Amino acid sequence: MHKAGWVFGDLKPDNLIVTGPPSKIRSIDVGGTTIQGRAIKEFTEFYDRGYWGLGTRKADPAYDLFAAAMIIINTAYPKRFAKTTGDFKQLKMMVRQKKELLKYEDVILNALQGHYSSAGEMRNDMLQLTSLTISLAVLKLEFGRMNGHIILSDEISPDTWKLLDKSTGEILQKANEKVYSGNQLEFYAKLVNRLEELK
The missing domain is CATH 1.10.510.10 (Transferase(Phosphotransferase) domain 1)
Structure with a gap:
């Protein structure tokens, strides 16, 4: 117009x-x-x-x-x-x-x-x-067989995926030992804070 x-x-x-x-x-x-x-x-x-x-x-x-x-x-x-x-x-x-x-x-x-x-x-x-600045980088799931059916035998949680912060290039993952060595609470706290920013 x-x-x-x-x-x-x-x-x-x-x-x-x-x-x-x-x-x-x-x-x-x-x-x-x-x-x-x-x-x-x-x-x-x-x-x-x-x-x-x-x-x-x-x-x-x-x-x-x-x-x-x-x-x-x-x-x-x-x-x-x-x-x-x-x-x-x-x-x-x-x-x-x-x-x-x-x-x-x-x-x-x-x-x-x-x-x-x-x-x-x-x-x-x-x-x-x-626009979202976080995307799913990696998702790993385990499957198994039960009574002839393929079933998901894993959880969907930060233990099974990695997120990419597109604004910084940082991979958000629990297994990132350089950043989160032995401190899972630090990882989860940072992840929650980052996701809160998207609301």
Whole structure:
């Protein structure tokens, strides 16, 4: 839409539907769509940058991206919240008060301040935050026969697999004696902490 010279304008959860599978987000109620450069025709205060004193109501891609950031904030505040100081400081404080938003803080704050020139730029930053940095490197399992059937005769645990931390290149495994020599608790503690970061 932005590449075609238009802005959605009244971007909010009420104007979005999720279809699928595979999951896709579709926008509805396109009555507020506006040609870039003109004044926004329809808006909802909570998602409007002008309401928060963070920009004009002139149609540009950053207007929609501000609203997208407010939709993300809205997921942590289903009933929304009232404007008090009504500025960037209030919105930043609201983001930092919710654990589920902290991982996305930089992207949200950049969008609120109009730092993204395109939706693709914001999307790329979001994908970097949500992409997994740990992958399964090795999985070893033992099988046996019982009553003519092949059965799994091993457990699935850190004892039987190795993980690769793609951000550092480190192999996470109990058998890594150089790092975890004789200290299984150290290995499990580090592994749990690393997996917690992915939540």
